[in-house]
Amino acid sequence: MTDSATHALISALPQPILLINREGMVEIANQSARELFGARIQHAQIRAHLRQPEVAAMLERVLAGKSEDSANFVMATGNHETIWRVVARNGVAGMFVLSFSDISDIEAAEAQRRDFVANVSHELRSPLTVLVGFIETLQGPAGEDPVARAEFLGIMSEQAARMSGLVADLLSLSRVEAVEKIRPRTPVCLDAVLKATLAALRPQIEAAGISINYDVPEGLPDIPGDYDQLVQVFHNLVENALKYGATGGRVDISATHVPMFPAHQGPVLRVSIRDYGEGVDPIYIPRLTERFYRIDKARSRDSGGTGLGLAIVKHILSRHRGRLVIRSALGEGASFDAVLPLT
Template structure:
C-alpha cells in the first residue's frame, strides 16, 4: 500500500510537470490521475470519471478498445473547440503495467494547418500550370490537323503558344524565387547595399516596358541616403515587382513616382528606417483587397493579371524578401486614386 502510494505521488508529480495533457486510466476506463493540463482541457470532474464519457468521439472510443485489447501504441485524433478556435489533439494510449493506460494528448493543430496550407498551395500551382498546358495541347492538336496547311493561322497560333510557354516559365521562376526566399527567411542578409543603385538598376531593367507604356517615371532620392544591410539581388526584385505592378495596373495614371526618404523612428523598428514609396495614379485598389494582396496567387482581377502575364506571386515574394530584411510593406490606396506601395527597411 505504502509503495503504491509512493508510486502514485511520484506519478502525480511527474505528470503534473508535463506541459501537455496526460491521464492515467484504469482497465475499466476510470481516470485515476490527470495532470493540470488535462484538468484545464477537460475540467476537474475528469478525475475519477469514466474516460469515455469525456472523450466522446468514436475514433477515440475505438482507440481505447484497441489499447485495452493490448495494442502497444494506439492513437486517434480528438477535436476540441472553443468560441475562437478548434484544436486538434493527437491522443496516444500506451499500457503501463497490466492495469493502467497512459493517455497523452498532443496538440497538432499547427501541423494540421501547415498541411492544409501545403495542400492548397499544391492545388493552386497545379491549377496555374494546367491552364497554359491546356492551351498548348489544344493548339498542338490544331496545328497537327486543320491548321497544318494554313501558314497565317500557324503564325498566329505559334505566337499564342510562345506566350503560354513564357507564362509557365514565369510561374516556375517565381515559384523558385519564393521557395529560395522562404528557405533563407531566418538568415538576415548583412551586406551594405546602396539603395540608389538598386533603384537605378530596377529602372534600367524595366525601361522597355516603361517606354512602351508611355509612362513618365520620376525618381526622387535625398542626398544623404543611408546604406541598408541587405541582399542586392533580392532588393532589386522587390522594386522590380512593385514597379512592374505600377506599370501593369496603374498605367492609365500616366506617371509613376519613386521616392526615398529616411524616417527617424517607426514603431517596431530600432533606429532610423529607409522608406521607399512606389506611387502610381491608376485605378487604385478597393480596401477590401488590400490585406490579402500579399497572399500567394491572390489577384483582384484574375483574368486581367493573366492577360498581363502575372502569376499572383509578385507581392508574396516582396513580402518574404522584406521579412528576411526585417522590413515591412505598407499599401495605401483608394479606388480611382492610384496606389502607394511603401517599403520600410531598417538601416542598421
C-alpha cells in the same frame, strides 16, 4: 517512486495527460489537461469528453484491451482550431494513459504543401493544354495555312513564356527561402536600385501612360542588403502599380530615412510605391502576400501574373529583416511600403 512523486511528475509535464481506469473514469488529470478540458475532467467519464467518432472508436479499442492506439481530436475555441494527436497506452498500473500533443502547426504546413503542389500543377496545366492543342492543330491541314500558322505560333509563344515565367518565379522563391536565415550585408544604395528598376520597366511605364513622381532625397545612407534581390522587390511593386493602378495615371516613388522605427527599435529606410488606381478592399490585404493569391485571377493572368510576386517580395524583405506595409482602400489607390532596417 511514491504515489505523490508520480503525481507531481505527471502534473509537471507540459502536455495534457490523463490516467484512466478500466471503466473509462479519469483518475488523474494533470494541470495541462485540466486547462484543456476544465477542472471537471477529474473523475469524469472520458467518453463524455472525447465524443468525436475517430477518437471515441480509438478509446473503445483501448478499453477493450488494445495495448496502444492513437487518433486525432479537433478542438475549436472561437474561430481557432487546435488539432491534438491523442495517444493511448494500456497497462500502466491496471489503467491506461492518454497523452495529447498539439499537431496544428504540422497539419497546417502539410496542408500548405498540398495547396502549393495543387496550385503549381494547375498553373502549369492551362498553358500546357493550350500548347498541346495548337501543336495538334498545326500537325493537321491548318499547318499549311501561313496566316493561321503565324497566329497559332504567336499564341504558343505567349503560353510558353507564361510557363517559363512561372518556373522562373518558383525558382526564385525557393532560392530566397533557402537563404532567408542569412541576412545579406553588402552596402546597397537604394537610389541606384530604384533607378535600375525604373530603367528596366521603362517600356511598360510608357505603354501604361503613367507619369512617375520620383522623390528620393540625395545622401540617403546605404542599407545592408542584396542588390539583385532588392531590384526584384521594387520591380514587382512598381510593375504591380502599373498593372493594377494604371487608371490613376501616376505613381509616386518616395524614400524617407526614419531614425527610429518602433517595430525595429532602430533606423530604417522606408520606400513607398504609391498608385492612384482602383485600390484593394482592406479585407484582402492580409492575403496578398500568400503564394498564388490574386484578387482577380482572370485579370492578373491576362497580364501574365501568377500571384507569386508579393510572396517573393515578402521573403526578400524578411531576409533583410524588413517588412512590407500595405495600405489601401477601394477606389483610393494603394501604397506598398518596403521598410528596410539600416542596422
